[in-house]
Amino acid sequence: MQTNLAEWIKDTPEGIEADAILRKCVHCGFCLATCPTYQLTGDELDSPRGRIYLMKEMLEGNDVTAKTQHHLDRCLTCRACETTCPSGVQYGRLVDIGREVIEKKVPRGLGDQLKRSLLKNTLPHTALFSIGLGIGRAVKGLLPDGIGKYVTSRRDEGVWPQPVHARKMLVLAGCVQPAMAPSINCATARVLDKLGISLIGADKAGCCGAIAHHLNDAHDAHAYVKRNIDAWWPAIERGAEAIVVTASGCGTMVAEYGHLLRNDPVYAVKAARVSALYRDVSQVIAQERTQLSAVLKSKADIYPVDAEVTRQKVAFQSPCSLQHGLKIRGVVEGLLRDAGFDLTMVPDGHLCCGSAGTYSLLQPEMSAQLLANKVNALESGSPDIIATANIGCMAHIESGLNASSRTPILHWVELLDRRLA
Amino acid sequence: MDAIVSSISERIRDAAAAKTPLSIHGGNSKAFYGGAIVGEPLDMRPYSGIIEYEPKELVLTVRAGTTLVEIESVMDRASQMLPFEPPHFADGSTIGGTVAAGLSGPRRPYTGAVRDFVLGTRILSGKGDDLRFGGRVIKNVAGYDVSRLMTGAMGTLGVLLDLSFKVLPKPVAELTLRFEFEEAMAIRQFNEWAGKPLPISATSWFQGVAMLRLSGAAAGVKAARQKLGGELVADEAGPLFWRSVRDQRAAFFQSTAPLLRLSVPPTTMPLALMTPHWIEWGGAVRWLSGAADLSMLREKIASVGGHVTLFRHGDKADGVFNPLQPVLAKIHRELKTAFDPENILNRGRMDNF
Amino acid sequence: MHAPLLADFQRITPTLKVIADTERLKPFETDAFISHRALPLCAVLPESEAQVVEILKACNARGVPLVTRGAGTGISGGAIPLENGVLAVLSRMKQILAVDPAARTARVQPGVANAAVTKAAAPFGLFYAPDPSSQIVCSIGGNVAENAGGVHCLKYGLTVHNVLRIRVVALNGDILEIGSAALDAPGYDLLALMHGSEGLLGLITEVTVKLTPEPEYIETLLAAFPSVTDAANAxxxxxxxxxxxxxxxxxxxMVINACEKFMSAGFPLDAEALLLIELDGAPEEVAEYLATVEAILRASHAQEIRRACDDTEREKLWKSRKGAFAALATICPDYYTMDGTIPRRCLPEVLARYAQLGAEFGMMIANVFHAGDGNLHPVIFYDAAKPGEMARSEELGGKLLEICIEVGGTITGEHGVGIExxxxxxxxFRESELAMFHVIKAVFDPEGLLNPGRAVPELKRCSEWGGMHVRGGEIPRADMPRF
Structure with a gap:
């Protein structure tokens, strides 16, 4: 697409990046096909191509109002469009830039501001969130639907193995996940332990920064990023092989650290190193596949891999952050099959469940429609268990599952952990 | 040939000036079909011959007065065919008449109708203008598709001069199977088969006997035959049967009673008709032989989404073709005027608007 | 702005989505032919045929022209709005109304994506055959308006061969039922006339398509050649x-490289030309064809012949092919795609002349096309930032198309004329033929308000452009077979 960016942004790093991305777009419209919001509304303005055009107009210096903001807000940032785009347009980066710009140009209403600020200031803080969640669980039945539905059931986390192996990897603690499902990282630690790797945490590390980032608060986001880098650095210097992330949503953020701080004189190099060390838990385990097979084989007498009786049907929900953001496709599915699970067909697997970070809280209507569609799709193959790879999706989908026939939903690594127990 | 075109053009201009109708004809094999003939005959047979035929191109261009027999004998040598299997109602049937009448044979539901294979036309309008539409290539979306509009227009929109077709290789293997089916069973079975990837090229049912033709690569036909069962019809009898259906030589069609053509959705169940009937095109065409209250029948068939043509014999005053929705009839009248302002070309041969 | 018309829209159909502010209209100012754009008075996004009727009646009463679009994927600019007109966007009319597996038909609203029809038919072992490259998103209404083709039309036909019936709203609000659920309909073949009419005759509000049984077995071959001529001969x-x-x-x-870079289908990078060949039918039948084809490929100097070993590999090959145009954007973001069709035997000659013309103009031309149909898609690269480059690319494109006409072909096989x-x-076409097109349009749209100025040039414009045919009303080479 031909572009003519406005003077005020043209020569800034953001302007240069945005221009390069816009130039790649040929307006072919393929992205409309896999955009969850366009699928719902059929309105170009709720499509990636429409939003790209809205942003182009803004960056070219044309008047911009809450109308543009409305459509940018309605984007899930699921990045399914990037998977579909044959021209390699990095929509996710562009919308980050666009949102940052519009945040400065278009003031939000008081209610909107309050809501966003509340989310930004509670979710990332595990302790604060835990208190809220604890109270919530205790009185779940008394809570109104809108809030009560996100109060998930807590699973026993079990024991974190001692860090006895020479091979060590760091794990992102996260913010919401330790409060809602501490069992996930614990399960990861046990699985990796069986593969000869010790998973270690780092005090003072916490939220990856994605929540602030997606609420267009670059300042806060950078603060979280720097805090994590500082917290991890000693372990990295001691030779930690990787930084493992079990929530793919957070993973996309850690993968971007290098890019986000590329112009920071102090942190640029460290951030790039962190991003280079980043691995999704599926990548780490897939790399140890030989070892995994051996361990699985040793369990074969208890869990005969090919015996019909023990085969559980699993519907795997591949989070957008995993398949579109990190572009990891088919890896988890392969590991689950290795471990003797049957995967059911999930129609429209490329479409977002509507969780999308804070989206479910900020755009409840759209989110609810996407959730209903996703639940139908996941349950269409009558699975015994639903597995996912991201805490946000897990909580969101659990809230949408039919109470009577509730299919349990777990992180896939928890399934693997059970199989190896 | 240019001289022939000039002279036809001249005749059209004169006729337009004098407002005297012209009746375009080739072999006159379909004179029975459509509204009553009025006007001075305009014989297209002198304008004949193949203009271009390169088998590798899968495209044939011929003059309207060329007989089907001539075309098919040339195509035979290249092992190709007109895929819509045009009926030869008489030996002299021409390609121009075939396109004007828009009639296709038994292969139609499986391979396509004459309109599906028309790529381009050169016509003389009712003003005598020499106009070309479409082309000699398989894909062409430049301009409105006037070539296909000419197909089945009964010569009322223009005198057809040159015609280009997409053609196809002749199937290497062909065989016919016979089944004893009641009517409802035949209709169900034809539709079920049509929903499967089988090399079916024709279907027919009459008085408890269903016939099915398979065409294609030898291996494919053989495999399909295994799946379908039925009784194999002897080598020569098969083609003879299909030719008699295509050309309406069977006794059923040769009766002097009115022959009605009911075009219906293929899944339409038996219509509880008292008169003898013959089913073709996988259930999509039901032929009726005998007297019938045409307007009542039309109402009934319209209710299932079809239409009725008084194909042969009978009283044309009842309307040969199904009457059109008023808004469509208006468009038809205006299109006719656009191409033939003085209404001289085959006046009244299309009688439903 | 057209206040009275906006008031009409709001009054008649209070639930109609109307967009009339510049900020939100901008994304509608072009389709996939982005070198041209125009901001309409307003955009309307109807959700029902009843709303379409009211929109047309209002435009007719106020004498305001109207352009219709679906997903906006056209690449001839046929859906670019008019500055003094309304843009009707039918993308919200996207319901699949019925699938009848027994009769092998599907009845859908015009905004339904092409691929969505196949998806709905798949559980019954059926599919909707026409498959333009943009099939994941382009809509059925637009497919009919353009008579869309695709990669499988040599065997399965174009849209016109796969549609049984349509509902059309005329400018005055009349609803026309064209075609039927049977195999034919009485009267003139208006169904064919509507196909490829590029929105000039009416608005399509419902389409009944024919569904085809999925082939039992498919074999996809990739053959690499040391020269374009060898591939064309094959x-x-x-x-x-x-x-x-x-x-x-x-x-x-050039296309092989671009596709490989972004979609990595495993195309051999040392080849000058690639053929993608798909054979389908009963397994025994396909085996027979496969032997014939492989022998021909070898005799035609194919340097490599590869068979897709499973569905995944086959899908990957096709995805790369269908994404080829957009992938070319990675070579150079500004390009211009042509769509001429020629007699197949002229392929080597025409491709050589294209290359020669490209060299004369100093512009790169890439070729990716439907060889079986003789439907060429040369892509001309230019730099929009350089003054005059776009005009030069259009001039070169025009020359490429004229070559197609010269060898007996046509200027557009499937993309439509649009404004391009x-x-x-x-x-x-000669003046008399173009005049006939105008008369046909007037039958359906006497006021000339539906997509005016598209698809068929005004006669006076041809004279202004110095078009060949208007000189003395006769073409320079009368003997040249043009149809």
């Missing part, structure tokens, strides 16, 4: 041998 030999492949696609080196090829229409 194409002719395959069809000459009586094999009708389900698809027969060709791409040259109006000039070449003056070359392909």
């Amino acid at each position: 194409v002719n030999s395959i069809i000459g041998a009586g094999v009708i492949p389900a698809a027969l696609e060709m791409m040259d080196k 090829k109006l000039k070449q229409m003056c070359v392909q």
Whole structure:
């Protein structure tokens, strides 16, 4: 697409990046096909191509109002469009830039501001969130639907193995996940332990920064990023092989650290190193596949891999952050099959469940429609268990599952952990 | 040939000036079909011959007065065919008449109708203008598709001069199977088969006997035959049967009673008709032989989404073709005027608007 | 702005989505032919046929022109709005109304995506055959308006061969039912006339399509050649041998590289030309064709022949082919795609002349096209930032199309004329023929308010452009077979 960016942004790093991305777009419209919001509304303005055009107009210096903001807000940032785009347009980066710009140009209403600020200031803080969640669980039945539905059931986390192996990897603690499902990282630690790797945490590390980032608060986001880098650095210097992330949503953020701080004189190099060390838990385990097979084989007498009786049907929900953001496709599915699970067909697997970070809280209507569609799709193959790879999706989908026939939903690594127990 | 075109053009201009109708004809094999003939005959047979035929191109261009027999004998040598299997109602049937009448044979539901294979036309309008539409290539979306509009227009929109077709290789293997089916069973079975990837090229049912033709690569036909069962019809009898259906030589069609053509959705169940009937095109065409209250029948068939043509014999005053929705009839009248302002070309041969 | 019309829209159908502010209209100012754009008075996004009727009646009463679009994926600019007109966007009319597996039909609203029809038919072992490259998103209404083709039309036909019935709203609000659920309908073949009419005759509000049984077995072959001519010869030999492949696609080196870079389908990078060949049918039948085709490919100097070993590999090959145009954007973001069709035997000659013209103009031309249909898609690269480059690319494009006419072909096989090829229409058709098109339009749209100025050039414009045919009313080479 031909572009003519406005003077005020043209020569800034953001302007240069945005221009390069816009130039790649040929307006072919393929992205409309896999955009969850366009699928719902059929309105170009709720499509990636429409939003790209809205942003182009803004960056070219044309008047911009809450109308543009409305459509940018309605984007899930699921990045399914990037998977579909044959021209390699990095929509996710562009919308980050666009949102940052519009945040400065278009003031939000008081209610909107309050809501966003509340989310930004509670979710990332595990302790604060835990208190809220604890109270919530205790009185779940008394809570109104809108809030009560996100109060998930807590699973026993079990024991974190001692860090006895020479091979060590760091794990992102996260913010919401330790409060809602501490069992996930614990399960990861046990699985990796069986593969000869010790998973270690780092005090003072916490939220990856994605929540602030997606609420267009670059300042806060950078603060979280720097805090994590500082917290991890000693372990990295001691030779930690990787930084493992079990929530793919957070993973996309850690993968971007290098890019986000590329112009920071102090942190640029460290951030790039962190991003280079980043691995999704599926990548780490897939790399140890030989070892995994051996361990699985040793369990074969208890869990005969090919015996019909023990085969559980699993519907795997591949989070957008995993398949579109990190572009990891088919890896988890392969590991689950290795471990003797049957995967059911999930129609429209490329479409977002509507969780999308804070989206479910900020755009409840759209989110609810996407959730209903996703639940139908996941349950269409009558699975015994639903597995996912991201805490946000897990909580969101659990809230949408039919109470009577509730299919349990777990992180896939928890399934693997059970199989190896 | 240019001289022939000039002279036809001249005749059209004169006729337009004098407002005297012209009746375009080739072999006159379909004179029975459509509204009553009025006007001075305009014989297209002198304008004949193949203009271009390169088998590798899968495209044939011929003059309207060329007989089907001539075309098919040339195509035979290249092992190709007109895929819509045009009926030869008489030996002299021409390609121009075939396109004007828009009639296709038994292969139609499986391979396509004459309109599906028309790529381009050169016509003389009712003003005598020499106009070309479409082309000699398989894909062409430049301009409105006037070539296909000419197909089945009964010569009322223009005198057809040159015609280009997409053609196809002749199937290497062909065989016919016979089944004893009641009517409802035949209709169900034809539709079920049509929903499967089988090399079916024709279907027919009459008085408890269903016939099915398979065409294609030898291996494919053989495999399909295994799946379908039925009784194999002897080598020569098969083609003879299909030719008699295509050309309406069977006794059923040769009766002097009115022959009605009911075009219906293929899944339409038996219509509880008292008169003898013959089913073709996988259930999509039901032929009726005998007297019938045409307007009542039309109402009934319209209710299932079809239409009725008084194909042969009978009283044309009842309307040969199904009457059109008023808004469509208006468009038809205006299109006719656009191409033939003085209404001289085959006046009244299309009688439903 | 057109206040009275906006008031009409709001009054008549209070639930109608109307967009009338510049900020939100901007994304509607162009389709996939982005070198041209125009901001309409307003955009309306109807959700029902009843709303379409009211929109048309209002436009008719106020004498305001109207352009219709679906997903906006057209690449001839046919859906670019008019500054003094309304843009009707039918993308919200996207319900699949019925699938009838027994009769092998589906009845859908115009905004339904092409691929969504196949998806709905798949559980019954059926599919909707026409498959333009943009099939994941382009809508059925637009497919009818453009008579869309695709990679499988050599065997399965174009849209016109796969549609049984449509509902059309005329400018005055009349609803026309064209075609029928039977195999034919009484009267003139208006169904064919509506196909490819580019929105000039009416608005399509419902389409009943024919569904085809999925082939039992599919074999996809990739053949690499040391020269474009070898590949072109192989194409002719395959069809000459009586094999009708389900698809027969060709791409040259530049396209191979671009596709490989972004979609990594495993295309051999040392080839000058690639053929993608798909054979389908009963397994025994396909095996028979496969032997014939492989022998021809070898005899035509194919340097490599590869068979897709499973569905995943096959899908990957097709995804790369269908994403080829957008992938070319990675070479150079500004390009211009042509769509001429030629007699297949002229492929080597025409491709050589294209290359020569490209060199004369100093512009790169890439070729990716439907070889089996002789439908060429040369892509001309230019730099929009350089003054005059776009105009030069259009000039070169025009010359490429004129070559197609010269060898007996046509200026557009499947993309439509839109606003892009109006000039070449003056070359392909004589004044009397163009005049006939205008008369046909007037039958359906006497006021000339539906997509005016598209698809068929005004006669006076042809004279202004100095089109060949208006000189003395006769073409320079009268003997030239043009149709």
